[in-house]
Amino acid sequence: xxxxxxxxxxxxxxxxxxxxxxxxxxxxxxxxxxxxxxxxxxxxxxxxxxxxxxxxxxxxxxxxxxxxxxxxxxxxxxxxxxxxxxxxxxxxxxxxxxxxxxxxxxxxxxxxx
Amino acid sequence: xxxxxxxxxxxxxxxxxxxxxxxxxxxxxxxxxxxxxxxxxxxxxxxxxxxxxxxxxxxxxxxxxxxxxxxxxxxxxxxxxxxxxxxxxxxxxxxxxxxxxxxxxxxxxxx
Numbered sequence: 001x002x003x004x005x006x007x008x009x010x011x012x013x014x015x016x017x018x019x020x021x022x023x024x025x026x027x028x029x030x031x032x033x034x035x036x037x038x039x040x041x042x043x044x045x046x047x048x049x050x051x052x053x054x055x056x057x058x059x060x061x062x063x064x065x066x067x068x069x070x071x072x073x074x075x076x077x078x079x080x081x082x083x084x085x086x087x088x089x090x091x092x093x094x095x096x097x098x099x100x101x102x103x104x105x106x107x108x109x110x111x112x113x
Numbered sequence: 114x115x116x117x118x119x120x121x122x123x124x125x126x127x128x129x130x131x132x133x134x135x136x137x138x139x140x141x142x143x144x145x146x147x148x149x150x151x152x153x154x155x156x157x158x159x160x161x162x163x164x165x166x167x168x169x170x171x172x173x174x175x176x177x178x179x180x181x182x183x184x185x186x187x188x189x190x191x192x193x194x195x196x197x198x199x200x201x202x203x204x205x206x207x208x209x210x211x212x213x214x215x216x217x218x219x220x221x222x223x224x
Contacts, residue, residue, distance in 0.1 A: 009153070032211045043117075043203060043215040044156075051211070090155065094211060100146070100171070101213055105155040 002027055004093050006104035014112045015083050021076040021107050023091030033074040034092040034101070035065055044090065050074065061085070086111045116140070117216035119204050125222045126194050134189045134219045136204030142214070144207040145187040146171075147179060149200040150218075156203065162187055194223045 003026045013019055025031060032051050036044040048059025055067040065076045074091060091104040120135045138145065143164045148156040148171075158171030162181040176198060178190045191198055201220050205213040 034212060036213075043217045044205075044213070045215075046212050049210070049212055092213075100158060100161060101207075102158075103148075103156040105153065 002093065002095065002102050004091055004102050004104040006089075006091055006107050008107045009105070010108045010110065012110040012112060013081055016080050019076075019078045019081045019085070019109070021089050021091075021109070023074045023076065023104060025072050025074065025091075025093045027072075027093060027095055029095060030069070031093045031095050033065075033067060034094075035059065035063070035074075035076050036090045036092060037061075038088045038090065038106075040087070047076070047089075081109075081111055083111045083113065085109060117204055117206060117214055119202075119216035119219050121219060122217070123220040123222075125224065126191075128194055128196060128223055130194050132191045132194055132221070134191075134202055134204075134221070136187045136189070136216060137185050138187075138204075138206045138214075139185065140206060140208070140214065141184060142206035142208060143184070145181070146205045146207070146213070147177070147187070147189045148203045148205065149173065150203060151200050159189065159202075191221075194221075196223045199223045 005024045034049045035047040038044045050057045050067045088106045088108050090106045092101045094101045118137045146161045147159040157173045160179040162168045165184045201218045203218050204216045
């Protein structure tokens with residue numbers, strides 16, 4: 001069965017520190033990969049996506065993610081976090097040709113001043 | 114502004130009552146989805162529709178029904194609400210590049 005795992009339920013980092021949020025997936029073929037962000041009381045906003053080509057993708061708000069096929073991972077990174085980055089982050093996957101996204105459980109990011 | 118509109122934003126409902134959450138999109142997307150979001154469980158798919166006139170069951174369909182009479186509207190109905198259906202519900206549509214566009218959510222409390 002298709003699945004997405006975000007191993008970290010909650011991460012706390014200091015403002016200005018670097019960030020990496022982990023995402024692992026289980027799929028039979030190369031999937032389409034997404035990261036979404038959800039601020040409190042809001043809907044989900046797309047940060048970035050990977051379909052094919054360059055395995056390092058750039059997104060909005062200074063985020064990037066790297067697709068590593070050998071590790072079935074699509075980790076999200078940011079060199080220096082800002083207090084406004086505090087939110088819940090979701091990794092999502094859909095297999096090519098399918099029309100249903102499968103979401104991870106989410107990682108809640110807290111920023112210390 | 115184009116997007117997904119959900120209503121109501123928030124609702125408190127007595128157990129046993131019928132409730133319909135409305136969802137409308139103006140992007141002419143074929144595929145639409147209803148998710149529920151619960152703490153620690155992420156987003157779970159309730160029902161989906163690949164195109165007008167068709168619907169399908171997701172991961173947690175029991176107690177919910179949907180219809181897709183046209184491209185724009187995708188209402189979710191709780192025939193007889195139970196407290197375990199207390200949740201935040203998100204409607205979404207799939208864009209032409211595969212990404213989902215979400216509404217702002219409907220917070221439902223069943224007492």
